[in-house]
Amino acid sequence: MEILSAKNLSFTYPGEDTPALSNINFSVSEGEFVAVCGATGSGKSTLLSLLKREVAPMGKMTGEIFYRSTPLSSMNHKDSAFKIGYVTQRPEQQIVTDKVWHELSFALENMGLPSDEIRRRVAEVACFFGIEDLFDRRTDELSGGQKQLLNLAAVVVTRPDILILDEPTAQLDPIAASDFITMLKKLHRELSMTIIIAEHRLEEIIPASDSLLVMEGGRIIVFGKTRTIAASLRTNPRMLLGMPAAVRIYSELAVDGEDKDVACPLTVREGRDYILNNFRQDIKVRKVPEYTHRENEAISFRDVYLRYSRDSDDVLRALSLTVYEGELFCVVGGNGSGKTTALLAAAGLRKFYSGSIKIFGRDIRSYKNGSLYSGCLSMLPQDVDTLFLCSTVADELRDAGTDVDSLPFEFPKATLDRHPYDISGGEKQLLGLAKLLATHPRLLLLDEPTKGLDAWYKTKIGDVLRSLTASGITVVVVTHDIEFAAAYADRCALFFRGSVVSSDVPHKFFAENSFYTTSAARMVRGIYDGAITADDVIALCRANGRRNESKRSLLTGVGVT
Amino acid sequence: MLKGNTTFERNSPVSVFIYYACVVVPVIFTMNPVIIALSLIGSIISSFAGREHTSVRFHIYMLILFVVMTAANPLFYHNGETVLFVMNNNPITLEAAIYGAISATAVISVLYRSRSFTLYMTSDRLLYLFSILSSKAALILTMALRYVPLYTRHTRCVADAQRAAGLYKERNIIDDIKGGMRVFSATATWALEYGIVTAASMEARGYGVGRRTRYSPFTFGHRDIVLTAISLMLFAVIITAGATGSFSFTFYPRIEASPASTLAFAAYTSYGVLSFLPAILTIIEDVRWKYLVQKI
Incomplete structure (x- = not known):
């Protein structure tokens, strides 16, 4: 069932000539996990903030956004505030109060719930998020990751239908970001919450998402199933740059038509399978020029x-x-x-x-x-x-x-x-x-x-x-x-x-680490040595060539007819 | 956060506040030496029983304060009949000296109590009390409390950033002041920016959509009813005795106490219990705990 949609949405900031968003049409169904990607200035943030009336920027908007077929502008205050949750990229500045328990209860106090109900809901959410230990702590003592989890919990506590997240992990370190995304997956899987998230760090978001919405210059260029869209991005190098290593490797190597029967890999594991199944391993080592530092x-x-x-x-x-x-x-x-x-x-x-x-x-x-x-x-x-x-x-x-x-x-x-x-x-x-x-x-x-x-x-x-x-x-x-x-x-x-x-030097440093290393290095561990970036892997795969060229082309031929 | 004070840790701020009011008010309104002595001993014993870890320095300060206040009174007030000696043509009287000692004791006992009170009444407990009066004002206060450490930290970051960027040179005092002003203005701009995001976040979470309720993790339970009842009952006895003048005490021109009466005795006993109450409660809990441990 459709939960949120936009019809012919355009938006211009005051004093600007060119619209920040033009002719946006999309619809998100209940329980969908949508990843929104696009370069800086593509209009992602503007779009997401328009979806939450309370934080919508000033400017000229045409078209309409619907929440369960009610126009956003005619929703009542309570529904608009509590049914749609919104988290931004600034962990610190979203926090209102000085204690964790107070932050969790803040939205519920605004809802006007009785004290007993608040006590129950706060307890529930604290357990679900595993932040009971932080309950009595001061909010300014928390780490960035804990703050952002608290922000998420403080929004989820009102039981929203939709969560809108604008680059929530941008200010976090990789471990904290990964914890945050794990929590989102849990909310999606266990509470079937609808999630719309804009991110630059896509390595983990892409495999978790159901669909992918790609924006460029204030327009939606494609919107559809993640795997299909990811595979179709090879014509857009700037967008491809932000994709997970597996997608980048696939997009570079899958020469048109040849990999039609192979699904686009999204995770490190899928990427590894793709390389193992499709490429020879005759050349194991990538040659890199020796680096010598200066004396001083x-x-x-x-x-x-x-x-x-x-x-x-x-x-x-x-x-x-x-x-x-x-x-x-x-x-x-x-x-x-x-x-x-x-x-x-x-x-x-x-x-x-x-x-x-x-x-x-x-x-x-x-x-x-x-x-x-x-x-x-x-x-x-x-x-x-x-x-x-x-x-x-x-x-x-x-x-x-x-x-x-x-x-x-x-x-x-x-x-x-x-x-x-x-x-x-x-x-x-x-x-x-x-x-x-x-x-x-x-x-x-x-x-x-x-x-x-x-x-x-x-x-x-x-x-x-x-x-x-x-x-x-x-x-x-x-x-x-x-x-x-x-x-x-x-x-x-x-x-x-x-x-x-x-x-x-990096190609030794990252090739020797097995946990603290790049996703490309993890993907080709034991297959190729010294390949640490997606570009290294691509170069090695090209040099090695495909496994069973003749068989593959035969298969593709069968597939086409 | 107070660690180890089993006495009040689990009580509601309301009952604790009532207790402290009951125990401090008599000391403020009377100069009866028995009440004041009970207050001082009770407050010190309670602070030890409550494991408040009062530093030696604090005790020394209190001692110095006591000596200074006791000495100051006879130096400035020369009322009273019993002249001890004459200094610079001014009589130093026994009555004034005793008055000084007793008022110093009163002040010090109140300071000991306030220390225990502030240790227990952390910002969130105080805010809870405050929010009973006004929920909105309490919210503003909690936000203000949050901003203080944030601004301090940010100011340091800006100063560091400016210094390491070579923009804030510290060659002389004028440069220093200029640099300080730049840091201040940058922090002020940042604070405004920060405020906008916080305001949006409040609105996004439904601030102002209707009547707010107030939630707190503190509950007024059985323990609180007992504490409040005891405090108020004992206080009532003391007030009745005080109102009828049963323990009035005058210093000038000569020290005179009102004649001993049953009511005065009842008031002393009540105040004694009230003053030692935290210690008594802690000891009861300790004994109970020991007993439990033995059973385990």
């Missing part, structure tokens, strides 16, 4: 110990790590493993109590009066917003003294008149980089530069960082994004409990 050290940690207060545990324990000049160095590792703290210590923002840190061969403590920050080192913080102080992008650049035309990358000039908080995540990263480059750093420290970005912007940031290292700047990236590290790093290091447990 940019940063070196020697037995660094750091803790935040006297009674707390060490955050960095005997950390020893060397980054050489001109490298693109990626630091990966779990939450709380000390990655970010190490970066802050290298930037001179946190004091260590033992060991030494040298920046370009000089003790960090000998840089006085901010000399560390002019012409030497610069850091892009995890929350880029903290870097912005002015009311337009142009003012930001002027304030920092950046010349847009002399930047080593192309700056999105269309954003110059906008407020820095209003531009997209990728544009924010570029603006942050542009500001930092004004101080002519020789060493750039970046904390999670790809957080919340779409696949296209990730490659853009990756290319920009590459061009920076080519011009001699050393770049250290702390990231959860192992796919990014695999594709761009010169060397990688894995953090665990405050020190580095292994560091190597």
Whole structure:
């Protein structure tokens, strides 16, 4: 049964000429899990926010959205608030109250339910989500993942029919994101909740979804069964970039017609089967040029110990790590493993109590009066917003003294008149980089530069960082994004409990890890060696060629007639 | 969060509030040394029985406060008949000294009580009490409580970011002030942005669609009825005795107590029980628990 639909929906933001959405028609049936994908600025967020009346933006809307054949605009307040749940990408800012139990009961208090009923529902939801232990905690003490689970629970507590989620895992680390998606699957499977979710991180969402809605330039380009749509994306390279590794490999390799009888693989397991069944394994190893680092050290940690207060545990324990000049160095590792703290210590923002840190061969403590920050080192913080102080992008650049035309990358000039908080995540990263480059750093420290970005912007940031290292700047990236590290790093290091447990060039580093590695590497484990990105796998499969070419073409021939 | 105070941990904030009101009000309105002495001893014993982990420093502060207040009164007030000695042409009297000691004891006992009270009354319990008066005001207060740590943290992040970006140079005091102002203005902008998302989130979850009800994890149960009944009964005895002047006590010009009466004795006993009540309850619970452990 149809639960939500849009008819001829168009929407224009005030003061804009081009519509943000045009001629949107779709219908979602009850219990469907819809993944909405599209590049930044494709209108995903606008569409999702229009589906929830309370958060709909101001602007000119034509056409209509229906909830169970009632127009959204004529729904009563209670139904509209409680039947449609909405979660955004900001874990922190959606939280209203200071205690977990109060947050869970907030919507129910708004519903005007009696106290006993609230007590029961809150208990039920806390159990379902497994957050009983957090019940008495303060909301500001929770981790990002716990906050986002709480936000979901605080919405689900009103028993909505539909959940609308706008990039809910964009700000989370991979483990927390995976937990969040697992919870969504559980809600879908066990409570048959209808879910509409927009995401950039599609590796897990795509296999979980029933259907896929692809948007581009404010229009829906395709909408249908996930597997069919995923297989049809090979003509759209920008969209394909964000798909799971299995889909990308299939799309590149399935030359038109040849794989008609083979369903598009979505998960790592399906991708592995696809490769095993279709490709030969004569060439096992992918040849990569040997990487040699330069002699000069940019940063070196020697037995660094750091803790935040006297009674707390060490955050960095005997950390020893060397980054050489001109490298693109990626630091990966779990939450709380000390990655970010190490970066802050290298930037001179946190004091260590033992060991030494040298920046370009000089003790960090000998840089006085901010000399560390002019012409030497610069850091892009995890929350880029903290870097912005002015009311337009142009003012930001002027304030920092950046010349847009002399930047080593192309700056999105269309954003110059906008407020820095209003531009997209990728544009924010570029603006942050542009500001930092004004101080002519020789060493750039970046904390999670790809957080919340779409696949296209990730490659853009990756290319920009590459061009920076080519011009001699050393770049250290702390990231959860192992796919990014695999594709761009010169060397990688894995953090665990405050020190580095292994560091190597990516194709060795990720090929040797079996859990903490890319999905492409997991897919071809034991089949091909040293292939860590989808592109590596594609190249190896091409080089090996297909299994039983003649038999396959015969089969296809039979299939066609 | 208070750990280990088995006395009030499981009580409703309402009954606990009533108890503290009953135990503190008599101390404020009387200067009777018996009541005040009972109050001090009761509050200290209760704080130990309740395992409040009062630091040695706190006790020392209290002791210093006691000495200072006791000494200050006779230095500034020279009423009273019994002159102990003369200092700078001012008589120092016994009555004023005793008055000082007793009022100091009263103040210190109230401070000990307040400490126990604030340990128990965490923000959510206090808000619960507040929300009985106004649900909306309580919601605003809980949101405000949430913002304080958030703003503090964000300010630090902005300061760090600006410093590591080389924009906030710290070369001299003027640069420092300028940098501080930039950080402040950035935090203010961020707070407004933040507020918009929070407001949308509140509306999305139906804030303002109708009459709000109030939920709290606290219930007013059997224990609370007992605690409230005991508190109010004992308080009633004390008030009756106080109103009839049975334990009135005057210091000037000379120390005079009203004649001993049954009612005064009843009031002392009642106040004694009231003052030691947390300790008594804790000991009962401890004994009961020990007994249970033996059975297990």
